[in-house]
Amino acid sequence: MNKARLIILFSLLAVLILGMAISEAAVSVQCPYTIIDDQGNTANPNVICKHITGSDGFATMADGRVLYTFGFSDVTNQLPLDQILVTAELDARIPAPLIKVKEGQEFYLTLTTLPMSMRPDLFDPHTVHWHGFPNAATVFDGEPMASIAINPNASLTYYYQVPGPGTYMYHCHVEATEHMQMGMLGTLYVTPLQDGQLLNGFTQFAYNDEDGSTGYTKDYPIQITSIDPLFHDANLNVQPLPFAAMEDTYPLINGRGYPDTINPSTTLGTSAENNFKPSQNLPSLIEAQWGDMLLLRISSLATVRFYTLISPNLPMKVVGKDAMLLRGTAGHDLYYETNSITLGGGQSADVLIDTSVIGPIAAPQRFFLYTSNLNELSNDQEDFGGMMTEIVISP
């Protein structure tokens, strides 16, 4: 071996080692201020910095079936950063962590992609697509054909100036049909600048309505999605992915089928498969005091079909759609009352439920919110379940 070849060899080795060093040090969070809590608040109240991971994992359906998933997990303010690659393994959450930001904030959202624990043959990157972001920049839009996606063991920080209020969504857009069916879906909502004022007897509002007409006492994210178990099993078992045959048989609200939807636990979805990590953290039981005004932030990220949600005995006043106040340019309200909301993937509606319409009550009253596509009231083969939750009003 001559000198020149040795030099080349050593150079290659150096490049290799350097390359490895780069890839191992690539988990990083960009935030211009010190993060002070797990919500991502910082020393500057106008700046919020969150950190999420994208990985695989497992969720447990209401009939007990454990399904392989992809999902996001919230690791905001978790240190040391290198350890996140270990601690967030198999920590896919269904739905994705709820993101709540304030209009006008600067929002730094770091996404770290983990390798797929169960699919080491895959090297899929992930992205965050803030669905509905107005006047988006492609670099932070997450649509991978027109943008960039972050590879395993590395981080990308998205930057947003938080736009107008309303209910948005976020999801991974990589191999969208696959990664979304696998579960990388969540609610993202923006609260208005008007919050904190006293208008119409309220201090929190869905929109900057200037008259308090979208004021509410409590708000709940209600995201409808659905799962095709055969697709998830095929993915786990390294089988061809059945895109054409995709048919969802687990219709869900916030990642759970009824009756899991009304289970108040925030730690459902543990299984031996995911090392007993709670994968389904969001209950959908809606609890109110009589007289409360409820704001339901309803959205759909179902990947196959439209669903209709009905609240048969408590009318819903639709005040916003797709993160836009229902108001004409001349300032007149276009709100309307309804008992049903039909949503396709990527659509949202903000609805108010006035719990006082039922008249004074002496004992707690239970109401249902469910899909009127009645065949979807099931957990796969198990009847009476699926896309349904309850609204309980106490005196």
Add this chain to the structure above:
Amino acid sequence: MREEIMMIKKINIMEALVILALVFLFGVQQADAKIYGISGPTFNLRAMKGNIIADDGKSIFMWGFANASTARVRFQYPGPTLIVNQGQTVTVNLTNTLPVPVSIVFPGQNNVNAVGGVPGMLTREAPPGGSVSYTFAASEPGTYIYYSGTRPELQVEMGLLGALIVRPAAITTPAGFAGCAYNTVDSCYHREYLQLLTDIDHTIHDLVLLNKTANVDNTIAYPVYWFINGRAGLDTVAKNFAPYLPYQPYSAMARMHPGEKILVRMIGGVRDLHPHHMHGNQHYVIARDGRILKGPAGEDLSEGLFTTTVAPGQTTDALFTWTGENIGWDIYGTTSHTCNPGPDNFDPVTKEYCPNHGKPLPVGLPDQNDLTFGIFYSGSPYIGSPGALPPGEGGLNPTAGLFFMWHSHNEKELTTNNIFPGGMMTWASVEYPSVILPAE
């Protein structure tokens, strides 16, 4: 994806690369300011058979309407976009070369008078080898659909449908605009684009090809192909009349400059609803089924949405504009340029939002080794300034526009017969102001 899928995918990517090479050679759509179609008021259409090539390479047997007024009558999917002016008396003469009766219905047009042919259930029909004529007054401007009224559950699936555009007569297009959707100034636009969404169950087409139409069972129809303007997947961005798609002439790509008002005419064909999502910005639905959304006193009833339900047989007109206002950094990047704000804080020439001017990107981007790059990513976040990309990455965005996917958000429909990506997806691009987008 797993190994086999990877194999399929690789083949698909190979094909895609060939297609994309063609796209590159012939350029993306010429981006006329107006939708391409044939002008009336008299149209001669021929019902005929043909084939389309989906983006998975499959040839699908079709029936369709062709423009019979040309020297070389050629099948196309969808049928020709018919363009007339409000107030015109429109005549559509249909001759039928198919082995079954065919007709045309014009939803939204009142008092259609059918002459000739033979009686049918919804309207008079052209028997095999025969003809029929339809006449109506185009009384209201807007976006409409036309399709076969004879066994529509089969014939619309087979491809016998198209778009009809009625241009308003009682308005003079203001200077600087390309046209108006309705007789109101707030419906005027700089560019207009068609988004005609259809789906296909190819097994039905195979049966028809084999003369086994009697065996078609619509109760089990199961589409696995999805199209915008008759094209699927990446084919949608190829220009109008791309030579490699001889029977699918209509591009679905929407190119624009910052600040321009874009009219998007959405039409649903065939059987399913599709939630059509436009990346880039919210859009405003200003009309449905050719009727502007205004109250009796002219009050604005338009709806701001990020995803519009496109229902079969229904049309929706929406206005889309991209300004970059919310970005919070300089969309033209660090190259030297000025921003001279007008009263709305936008530079009237560059359309830049001046409060963002000169602000650097607030975050650093990861090392290129840690990124996967899209074919429409220019290598930089900035409009008009391509950045360095690793060899073989990007490359289909030489003008460094911002590309935004417009697609069905029932994501299953982003596939073509089991292959992702494909189906009901296209892109819009926001181009540097000096990039010339040809006007008609």
